[in-house]
Amino acid sequence: MYEILKLFESKPDHPMVSADAARRILADLAKTEPAAALEQIAHWAGTLRDVDGFSCDDRFEVTAEIEAAGRKRVDAVFAAFFGRIHKRDFTQRKLFEPLYAFWNGIAGAYGRCVLGHERGEKGAGRIRKDLPLALARSIRATGMAERMRLLRYIGLDADMWQALYHLLAYAEILGIDAQAITAYPREVHTTPRAELLRMMGLSLAALHELPPEQVELAGRVLDRYAISFAWSREPAPECNFVVDLAAPAAPWQLKDEKAPAASKRYFGGGPALAKLEEIEQLAANNLLSEEARYGKEFSQAQIVTVIRHLRTYLGADPPHRRFPRASVNDEVSVVKGFRAICQRVTTVDVGSGSALGEDLSLKQHKKSAVHLAAEEVEAVPEVWHMKDRSNWGIGIDVPQGLGLWAEPGVLCGIQEHEGAPWWVGIIRRLNAEDSGRLHCGLWILSKKSISVFLRVIGKEGEKASNWESSSGGFSYRYMRALVLPDALKSNDHPVMLIERQEIGMGELCEVMVGEHSRHVQLLELIEEGADYMRVAFVWKAPPAH
Template identity: 25%
Template sequence: MFDKVAKLGGLFAQGSHGHPLADPRELRRIVAELPKDNAFKALDEIAGWLESLLASDGIPADRVYEAAQQLDEAAQPLLKRLTREYLHTPRLPRNEEKRLWSINCGFWTLAAAVYERCLPEADDKGRAPESAKWLLPALSARLISAYGARLKWEQFHYGPSHNDVWRGLGQALLLAEQAGVAGKPVAIPGGGGSTSPQQEYVKAMVFQAASMDSLLPLEIELAERLIAHFLSGFIFSANGEHDSVYWVDLAQSQPPLRMARMPNVAVPTQRFFKPGNAHGAMLELLGSLERGGDVPAEINLGGQYYGKTLVPVLRHLTAYLAPVPPQRRHDRHRVKHRMSVLNGLINAFVVFSKEFGGRPAGLQMESWVVDNVSRGGFGAVLSDIPAEWLKIGALVAMQPEGGDNWLLGVVRRYHRESDKEARVGIEALARQAFSVELKPRTASSYAAVAGIPSLILQDGNEAGEVRVVLPPASFDLRESLEYPAGDRLQQLVPVALVEQTADYELARYRLG
């Protein structure tokens, strides 16, 4: 997980007195001497010390907790810096993306394991009643928060999901409830103020309910922060009501489930969740931002963002965290069929141009197995995950095995079942399209102007309009485009930009 995890377990076989982190003075020195100018090296050292806490026996829970807490707090600014680099670096190389992801996800996995190690002793009131009294609320909150952070980083990679996270989350909350401290306010690093074990659990539960597998990593980060802001409006209780939307069993290793799958038997460890006032508050903010309003200063997003950046995230949250979550618009039909897949506008331009035949030579094609179809698109299974390009919003051209027609689609959902297998949901943009080089209508020397390689979509359009896929930064609401159509020039008058990504734009044009 880290390059230089210290192999310290054998050094501390004597028990707590042999471990440097059990000595408060030595602990302070170790934390103070962490590298200040190299986040990777500092986090590598922190990981080594956390590993050593897991490998050493005999250290009392309060000493393990104190050491883990100080290492955790020392790591926070470093993790924040690397997270910012992960989320905001355009076209991050695959190996660097994997390195940043492994460091962050690895840290939270280790932190959760160390905090979890403290739980049995902290809850043993007969053995250490005083330490348990002050230790358990903060310990439970930090443990649940660490598991929640791990869930988020797993979602950045779209899985695979591990149900052991929900076992750990449930165990921590149950112990806090049994001790009567589940709602006790505590402060944890990065928590943005006071929180509690129950609040951290509800945040993780709402995050899971929000179905993030159709959002990009930055949108997932913003969604989590918006959930934290509106957290007090969600309702979490031990009693299922007629308008409860999700339920979970704290004693089971399973994520929250929609109430469409009711529990077979009522047990005391079941908890229920509904949006409450949070849904209305999110809708109100969405309406304000859609009207051009500013992002309220009290919402901590970890940085400055324009309202238009939050609009798609809020639309997603208000849909999936609604009193009635979205239902599938089109019926699925089970199939088993192979598709040849090409990614990106350039490859799609080639195959829809018809100049190179039905299957142009030299293009690197993927082979996907489509296992369900609907009027809106396809679901596919990938046995070999593409290394670089597969992501939410990726443009794909698809050709059914044995056919000669190409379809155009966009990856809307992505979930990794394992390191080798993934499932994707593809929205069908068009079943008929053609390639064209568009030119600005106002060009003074038409022949000398370079054309814009584009795709004109021929189905699924409004009357008198076409949708056009363009290269990035090509759409201009003030500029009409045109292309040769037989013996005349067909004019396209801009109507609206429908979708914008780093790889392409989808826009509506009126036929002039």
């Protein structure tokens, strides 16, 4: 009966009046370069969202055809965009625009299908069976569009929440919010609610604190585990976040909450946190299989860093600012990178005649004759504007045209004024405006850092003879380290920075300072940044030869 009635329905004023018409038009893009083709496909998706006159089922079928054509190009365009992930230039923006427009258009087109059913528009009965899929795909596409914004450190679109909450509220009315479906071939099952939980995880996870590769990795981790988040209509012990489906606002942490409301929903990491902890342990011990690594482009150290970050921000007690900020109006000199900082902070080596105590204090003794020279690195400091500060943090406005290298996870040297000591800091937060202006927050790791050389000896218990080379000598690997006497400890262990490289935890290293050997053992990888690794260590007795 539905098909007979459909014969007498009016048609929209649109070239893609049906799925067949859409396929014919989209076939003309077969030889078009992927980014240009995706731009045109994104245009068609936008029209499906905006044009009236479609029946609900026709709009759904045409949207599915448009999406399928776009998804064939998305991987190639995203790969090109991701290849320029550290460049905020015109080329990167031209790759970003069709990706964002495509996902935004697809989200709107599927959402319009749901809205048509809610309004009882023509074809509403025929689309009922596809509503869970339309809901899930609309919310998923919104998440993909917002992830593109996050990769450029543009905040989430505040206006999107109301549309997403409306979709979920309608799904709840129909009783399909937790209906298991397969959104796309070769995927595990999902639900409309799980798709929204991915978005809420993105919102709460402070992804502006991660380098761009890790932002993408965090999104992929949430894709896999958000379905295991806890969810409740009433306050529950495992639900420490809340959202109000009647208010166009992002989710927030549950603190001194007022009386529950019918429109409020409570959620938390729940079983997902335990699963993330298991993955973190496997990755920390280099035991994560390649299939479970979210992509070949991510190292196990990056996986450890990202999962630890997610567990922190989605856990029971997310971080909050510990020190009050005071407004200032000063200039500071900022230099990028681990090696450039090593040149500027206090530097000691085996020939300095100094000794490093277990409290990381530096004592001067008689001078020796052996020196290890650091590689010279050209790095010109930039002058940035400091707008606020606390004891261990500063807020920065980056002048136009500067800070092209700035992104979360980048190590910086900071000097308040000429002749002042250089501090070691990490860009912890970045917000970018469409105009190109950057605002960032720097965490001051140390104001008294010391640059030293480490000689890698090997795992505890290995014989020194194992390191003997074929020439009869000993072959060692040397690396720079920044010792941080005033930095926060990790599980009561001191912390240092080493240059980013392949090195396992448990390695013994000799600190090349003074006449008497001091040894440390690397205990824990706390974080992997752009060119550094932050590790906890413990002092050890020299290994027996």
